[in-house]
Amino acid sequence: MPEKPRAAARNRLALIPEGAFSYPIDRPGPTRWFGFLLLPEFTLLAFSSAIDPLRIANQLAGKPLYGWLVLSEDGQPVPASAGLEISAQAGLEALDPGVHLFVCSGNRGTEVATDRALAAIRKHSRFGGAVGGICTGAATLARAGLLDGKRFTLHWENQPGFTEAFPDLEPSSTRVERDGTLLTCGGGSAATDMMVDIIAADYGRDFAIAVADMCLNAPAPAPDREQRSSIAKAISSRNARLLHVLRSMYAHIEEPLTLDGLAENAGISRRQLERLFRLFLKESPATTYRNIRLDRAHSLLAETDMSVMEIALATGFSDVALLARHYKARFGQTPYGKRGKK
CATH class of the missing domain: 1.10.10.60 (Homeodomain-like)
Structure with a gap:
């Protein structure tokens, strides 16, 4: 995508919503950008649980701490597993190394990504872009060859099928895994835990607790805890x-x-x-x-x-x-x- 349209897409999503509660940040960094690649039958709960903490962080700070791009392979709407279609702001051509890309998928995570999507994810990683997986997004990263020797996780329901498809890779049972810039989570509220953890690293624990409180999440999430009790x-x-x-x-x-x-x-x-x-x-x-x-x-x-x-x-x-x-x-x-x- 030419630079001007890409910048326009970004600026449209650097939202600063208004709210009754605020938590000023004295020294905000440059807007940090995340891309959410929606694959067919992705899990809506996991996607929304990841994106809303970013919106809340901007609202509390009154500044564009975070921006996000909702992507699909071709820029067209993508059906979620709940049967709803979610619009995308851009296709894969909008990716650049400054975007931290999260792959969002659902129960068919080991098969839904096309060869074109896999090639774009590989290219993004090869040129320095950070990647991650939400719910079963790690399965697509495995198909792209990006999980060798890495710690990662995906939803517990899909782990048996994953290990059959990738016998040399072993997902963890924790809610969230971080290995360098690689971030993966098991979906659901674990996606919120992951984003709150990112926010804590960027702007401190107290601000992250304020975001978690707005999400009605535990004030001190433990991303490394088990997915299932x-x-x-x-x-x-x-x-x-x-x-x-x-x-x-x-x-x-x-x-x-x-x-x-x-x-x-x-x-x-x-x-x-x-x-x-x-x-x-x-x-x-x-x-x-x-x-x-x-x-x-x-x-x-x-x-x-x-x-x-x-x-x-x-x-x-x-x-x-x-x-x-x-x-x-x-x-x-x-x-x-x-x-x-x-």
Whole structure:
């Protein structure tokens, strides 16, 4: 695309909406541009969850911190998986290295990108453009040969089919993955987590929390957490006894049950309990139980004014030191660090 039309397309989307709440930024950088390549049957929720934090950041700052281009292969509308058609502002010819390109796709992520689209994505990367994937966008990046040796993720529902198609590539189970400039997420609200993480890196944690609050998201998202909770994994396993044990774990956080007690309540032996967890959750029941309690501690730290001692007691840890040790191993910082204390 000639430079003038490309610039015109960009300027049209450097939106600064008005709102009742503001959060001024003293030293805004140049407008940072993102491109969202919509592929047929892309997931609408994931796309909108990624684009709206950028709009909110501009609104809060009152400045064009971010701009975005909605792209399709040929500039024509693209049908989402929900049956709605979304208009594109430009075709692939509008790409330039200054745009961070995110590929958005859905359940047919391993097959919908055309050869032309793959060639454009490869060219964009080769000339220094950053790339990423939303929902199953990583499948298109894999087809383009851009994931070798990289950490990445895509929606958990589509990971089995992905690994069949790309046996040498292993997606992570986390909501968001960052490997250099490569950014991928599992879709849904994880797309918001990813964009809020970008905003935090650009303009600081406090501003990012303000954006997250406007999205009604957790004030301190943890992009590296698992896409699915233990109970969701158990539901997909269809194992009634495993579900029974997990429900007991969630019901007894403040006063944890012993593993023998959990097994007895489920009508199985402790050995059977260990086997079930290894088979379906790929970890020991003790690890799962501890992580459930740590996740509760993480939520209480973010959402309440409880002291760390009170949180330790509320999540079944005998003392603060024990909570701090396990919390740091899971989240990379102590409970005091999360609260901004030394």
